[in-house]
Amino acid sequence: MTIKELLTESEKYCADHGLRLTEPRQHVLQILLDADKPLGAYEILQELGAYIDNPKPPTAYRAIEFWQEHGFVHRIESLNAYTACSAGHSHSGSQYLVCELCKDVQEIHLCSVPPALAKAMQDKGFSMKFWNAEIHGLCANCSGGR
Incomplete structure (x- = not known):
């Protein structure tokens, strides 16, 4: 999806679900x-300062958590960072290819x-809600296209 399509989808989602699309929420999603x-x-917070006068960390964290809760933003655990979802809301989890060199x-x-994985979960009696995974390696640029 394009950035414009994702922004339109986020606005429609909020309207359809009776959620407030506050100025900090709009800006945080746009930044990502x-x-x-x-x-x-803190990088998000710093960029948020271009839109909001002297934003405080809770402002950024609340907006990030809002978008995470509704599936528009994902956390990349190994990088302690956030990224906007590129696929809309038609999936029950995401997998990430993380380049070890350029990040x-x-x-x-x-x-x-x-x-x-499905068999291992079944053997343990585990009921999956969603699944996310990070796969670490080298991107095409860093591996020389190998």
Whole structure:
């Protein structure tokens, strides 16, 4: 989806669900959509200062948590950073290809859990709600296109 489509979808989602689309929420989502890499909370806070006079950390964290809760923003645990969802809301989890050198993150969506993982969960009696995974390696640029 394009940035414009994702912004339109977020506005429609909020309207359809009776959620307030506050100025900080709008700006945080725009910042993440415009970013070329995942951003840490304090990087988001710093960029938020271009839109809001002297924003405080709770303002940024509340907006990030709002978008996470509604699936528009994902946290990349290993980088302690956030990225905007690139696929809308038609998935039950995301997988991330994380480059160890340049820290680029690409979001992919496997529509079904790999059979070995599904069996392991079944053997443990585990009921999955959603699944996210990070796969670390080298991106095409850093691996020389190998």
